[in-house]
Each structure stands twice: as structure tokens, then as C-alpha cells.
Amino acid sequence: MTARQNFIAAALSRTDQVVAVAQKLIAVASPNPPGDVRAAAEAAASIVSELIPSATLTLHPTGPDVTNLVAIVHGARPGKRVVFNGHLDTYPVNEALPWTVPPLGGLLRGGKLYGRGAADMKGGIAASIVALALLAEHRADWAGQAVLTLAGDEESMGPLGTAWLLKNIPEARGDATIIGDAGSPRVLRFGEKGFWWLEVEATGRAAHGAHVHLGDNAIDRLSVALDVLRSLRALPVSAPPGVTAAIAASRPISEPLSGEGESQVLGSVTVNIGQVSGGTAPNLVPASARATADIRLPVGVSGATLGAALHAALDPLPGITWRALRQFEPNHTDPANPVVQTLHRVAEEILSATVAVNMRVGGSDARWFRMEDLPTVVYGPTPFNMGGADEYVLVDELAAVMRVHALAAFDILQ
Structure with missing residues (x-):
């Protein structure tokens, strides 16, 4: 098989891993408000260190309760840079809601993964972490850098997360940015209002x-x-x-x-x-x-x-x-941009289905990248009960998002 075929085969075998990573992230509460994500950042750092020992990992406290994470993996030779981005904070857990599952339990039942942040967006973060791990294991087959940036204050739209990283961490800027925020595997989002x-x-x-x-x-x-x-x-x-x-x-x-x-x-x-x-x-x-x-x-x-x-x-x-x-301001990456086109092609390949290319109604940290003219796509799992009781994500979608993130990055970094 070719290097790309080997990479796809490896990605197809990682469903259990992406679920396990998401469960570990869900288990650590990071509600915003109040916005304390320090424990969640430490948990993410532990996961990345275990799965990707070759990564250069740093934590960046930017406020009393906000810590951001950056992990960098190098390919076989110089080349482009792909950045995976996500946010560690979630909606409040709100135990008073009619939860029928433990809010932080990461319960897996009937093909659904439950818990606060499962859909928004610890599931998407898990997909990006496993994608980065796959790239690290196959680093001989691509060029450049793959970077993971996890921000601490997206829900409050504050300046201490992604905006701070873009101003202070050169590796947060890439030739392509992929964000696994809530959406749908059937719709690739290139802009937002x-x-x-x-x-x-x-x-x-x-x-x-x-x-x-x-x-x-x-x-x-x-x-x-x-x-x-x-x-x-x-x-x-x-x-x-x-x-x-x-x-x-x-x-x-x-x-x-x-x-x-x-x-x-x-x-x-x-x-x-x-x-x-x-x-x-x-x-x-x-x-x-x-x-x-x-x-x-x-x-x-x-x-x-x-x-x-x-x-x-x-x-x-x-x-x-x-x-x-x-x-x-409204923001978008031209839908004809090669980054958008690559993600679109890979998504249809992985899903074996037609994938739409569209704007996004809600806001996300993607705007910070697009404000800097950095090509950015949001591609994540469908949110169910986001912010309410029994928030969940479909496991099949979580696995698909992970594969699209990984293979799109692999192709961009050739």
C-alpha cells in the first residue's frame, strides 16, 4: 500500500481511542462561567504527553483561571504548517437540569457519548488530538509541522485564549487551520456571520x-x-x-x-x-x-x-x-481556497457521501484566524442537547471527524 493508504488504514482503527480521549476530557469540568480551565488544560496535556511523546508541549497561563496548550509535531522535512484548534471551556454543567446520565461521566451507550462538552467541543478536541497522534506516528511521510492549540476562553469570547495565542505563539499561525467545533460531518463551514x-x-x-x-x-x-x-x-x-x-x-x-x-x-x-x-x-x-x-x-x-x-x-x-x-466583523475563507477544497474532498472520501460547503450561523474562534487572513475551516460533530441535559455526540461522527482532520492534514503537508 502507499503511505497514504497506510495512513487511512491506521485512522480507521482509532475509533476506540478517540472515544477514550473524549471521555478523559469530559471527566474534568471546565464550565464557563466561571471559566476556570486550568485542570482541563492539565488533563489535555497529560493525554497529549502519553499519546504523542515526540510532541513539543507547552502550557500558557494567561489569566488567573485560563491556561492554553500548544503541542507541536515535526514532519520529515521543512514544509507547511497545519494548526488544529479547539476550546477547553464548555457551557456550565448545571446539575439542576434533568440529566439522566452523569454530566461528567462520559457514558457510552447505544453509539452515543454523553457528557457536558461531548459535542461542544471536547469531542472535537479528542478528534484533533488523535489526528495529531496519527501524524506523529507517520511523520516520515509528510513535511512541515502539525500543531495543536487549545484555548481557554472561547465561550466568553475573551482575549486570553486563541487571540492571545495568535499574538504570542508563532506556531499558532499556519497555512491551514482546522477546528472541530460543533456542526455536522455533512457540512464543512468556511465562514461565519x-x-x-x-x-x-x-x-x-x-x-x-x-x-x-x-x-x-x-x-x-x-x-x-x-x-x-x-x-x-x-x-x-x-x-x-x-x-x-x-x-x-x-x-x-x-x-x-x-x-x-x-x-x-x-x-x-x-x-x-x-x-x-x-x-x-x-x-x-x-x-x-x-x-x-x-x-x-x-x-x-x-x-x-x-x-x-x-x-x-x-x-x-x-x-x-x-x-x-x-x-x-463577519468573516470567511474563500470557498475556492485550496484548504477548503482539500477538506471538502477528504470529507467526501471518508464519508462516501456528498458534503456541503457552507457558512456557519453561530460564532467560533475561527474568526480570530480569519481576521489574520489565515485559511480556516470548522468541521466537527453534530451537537445534541448542547448546553442542556444529556448533551451527547454520535461515536460514528466523532470517528469520522477524526479521520477527516487527520487525512486532510496529511494531504496538505505533502
């Missing part, structure tokens, strides 16, 4: 509810402002033709997995009013009210465009002030 989180406040003049003519109702003013926010869904979108075409072409595969309407959401501005508060009693005209909103931007609408629209729409309204709480 940007977002603005807003706080909108309204002030008025208090009065008795029977004497409304003596007051100015802050909730009425806020209601007008929220109507204006919702109207921003009509902002025009000017996306690159390749992005628009990819979204449309992926619809027959992606929407049955992610929900009808996903393609429209990916190509348009969305506005979600997440919180509204104000007033003290039914018979009092409220003097203040407040709301928060999540506005998601497709590729083709910049933050500057949204900001200008917000100023034009909200600034003239009486009693209304607003501020952006957090913001990121």
Missing part, C-alpha cells in the same frame, strides 16, 4: 397612569427604537458571488440538519431582541426602560455599515441612547 450586541436605553418623564398627558412614557419610546432596530433586517447585502453560491448550493444538505430557513439567515441581517425591562407599576408612566439586542451580520455587510445605520436611525429619537457591548 459577524455580530453586534447592543444596549438601548430610553428615558422619559414619570407621571401617574391616569395622567399620561403629564408624562413621557419611556417604554413607548423604547418600543419605537426597537421597531427601528428590527427594520435593519432589510439592510442590503453585497456578498462575494462565491459565498452566495455556496450558501445556495448547500441548502439541500445543510437545512435538513440545521433547520429550514438557515440559508436565508446566513445571507441576511438578523435582529434578536433578547432582553426588555422598564417601569415599576401598571398605573405609573415609566421614566426609564432598557433593552439588549443581538444583530448578526452576513458576509457583505460590514460593522461600519451597521454602525452608520444605527446612528442614522436611533440618534434622532427623543430620549434614546445606545451603545455597542461587543462586536465582530
Whole structure:
């Protein structure tokens, strides 16, 4: 057999190993909030040291509770660099939820692996660790470097994880980045929407509810402002033709997995009013009210465009002030990029099925790499009950993700 065929055969034999690695990671709680991932980083370091003794392994504390991990494996000669990236933090365990399995038990039952983080994203991390181990065992057959970077603060979108690694660790930057975050083996994600989180406040003049003519109702003013926010869904979108075409072409595969309407959401501005508060009693005209909103931007609408629209729409309204709480630009890697194409080809080879190439609705650490113009793909298992009770991932999908990560890296590093 060729070196590539030998590598595939080895990858096909590692299902039990990827499950065992995921179970070890799940067993160590790393909920965010509060965001303490130190024990999870140590556990991951122990796993990598055991499986890949040839790796250069370093831990990078960047805050009181945040530790990141970097592991580097060298090939037979100089060449390209592939980076596997993942995040150690998870949603809170929340034992009060109706769990029917131990939240940190890593229970394997009926082809499903259960536990907090199984899908988001300790399963994906396990896939990347085993992929790195395979590359280390076959290092004579490829050139360059394979690097694993595990970040500590993705769920809070903070600067102490992947963003810190990109600024401080040269090996965190590669010719290709592969992230095993939650998704589906049937859909390769090359980009994601940007977002603005807003706080909108309204002030008025208090009065008795029977004497409304003596007051100015802050909730009425806020209601007008929220109507204006919702109207921003009509902002025009000017996306690159390749992005628009990819979204449309992926619809027959992606929407049955992610929900009808996903393609429209990916190509348009969305506005979600997440919180509204104000007033003290039914018979009092409220003097203040407040709301928060999540506005998601497709590729083709910049933050500057949204900001200008917000100023034009909200600034003239009486009693209304607003501020952006957090913001990121939409980001993508050209779907025609060789990295995307290689992952796509390998995914269809491993799955023996058609794989869609699409944008991603939610955010991920992929944005940090794409902001640095580093080709990046998100390819991970389907999340079930993510953030809720009995979170799980399908073992067959976990194994498939591991094989795609490993073989795609192998091919890129030739």
C-alpha cells in the first residue's frame, strides 16, 4: 500500500481511542462561567504527553483561571504548517437540569457519548488530538509541522485564549487551520456571520397612569427604537458571488440538519431582541426602560455599515441612547481556497457521501484566524442537547471527524 493508504488504514482503527480521549476530557469540568480551565488544560496535556511523546508541549497561563496548550509535531522535512484548534471551556454543567446520565461521566451507550462538552467541543478536541497522534506516528511521510492549540476562553469570547495565542505563539499561525467545533460531518463551514450586541436605553418623564398627558412614557419610546432596530433586517447585502453560491448550493444538505430557513439567515441581517425591562407599576408612566439586542451580520455587510445605520436611525429619537457591548466583523475563507477544497474532498472520501460547503450561523474562534487572513475551516460533530441535559455526540461522527482532520492534514503537508 502507499503511505497514504497506510495512513487511512491506521485512522480507521482509532475509533476506540478517540472515544477514550473524549471521555478523559469530559471527566474534568471546565464550565464557563466561571471559566476556570486550568485542570482541563492539565488533563489535555497529560493525554497529549502519553499519546504523542515526540510532541513539543507547552502550557500558557494567561489569566488567573485560563491556561492554553500548544503541542507541536515535526514532519520529515521543512514544509507547511497545519494548526488544529479547539476550546477547553464548555457551557456550565448545571446539575439542576434533568440529566439522566452523569454530566461528567462520559457514558457510552447505544453509539452515543454523553457528557457536558461531548459535542461542544471536547469531542472535537479528542478528534484533533488523535489526528495529531496519527501524524506523529507517520511523520516520515509528510513535511512541515502539525500543531495543536487549545484555548481557554472561547465561550466568553475573551482575549486570553486563541487571540492571545495568535499574538504570542508563532506556531499558532499556519497555512491551514482546522477546528472541530460543533456542526455536522455533512457540512464543512468556511465562514461565519459577524455580530453586534447592543444596549438601548430610553428615558422619559414619570407621571401617574391616569395622567399620561403629564408624562413621557419611556417604554413607548423604547418600543419605537426597537421597531427601528428590527427594520435593519432589510439592510442590503453585497456578498462575494462565491459565498452566495455556496450558501445556495448547500441548502439541500445543510437545512435538513440545521433547520429550514438557515440559508436565508446566513445571507441576511438578523435582529434578536433578547432582553426588555422598564417601569415599576401598571398605573405609573415609566421614566426609564432598557433593552439588549443581538444583530448578526452576513458576509457583505460590514460593522461600519451597521454602525452608520444605527446612528442614522436611533440618534434622532427623543430620549434614546445606545451603545455597542461587543462586536465582530463577519468573516470567511474563500470557498475556492485550496484548504477548503482539500477538506471538502477528504470529507467526501471518508464519508462516501456528498458534503456541503457552507457558512456557519453561530460564532467560533475561527474568526480570530480569519481576521489574520489565515485559511480556516470548522468541521466537527453534530451537537445534541448542547448546553442542556444529556448533551451527547454520535461515536460514528466523532470517528469520522477524526479521520477527516487527520487525512486532510496529511494531504496538505505533502
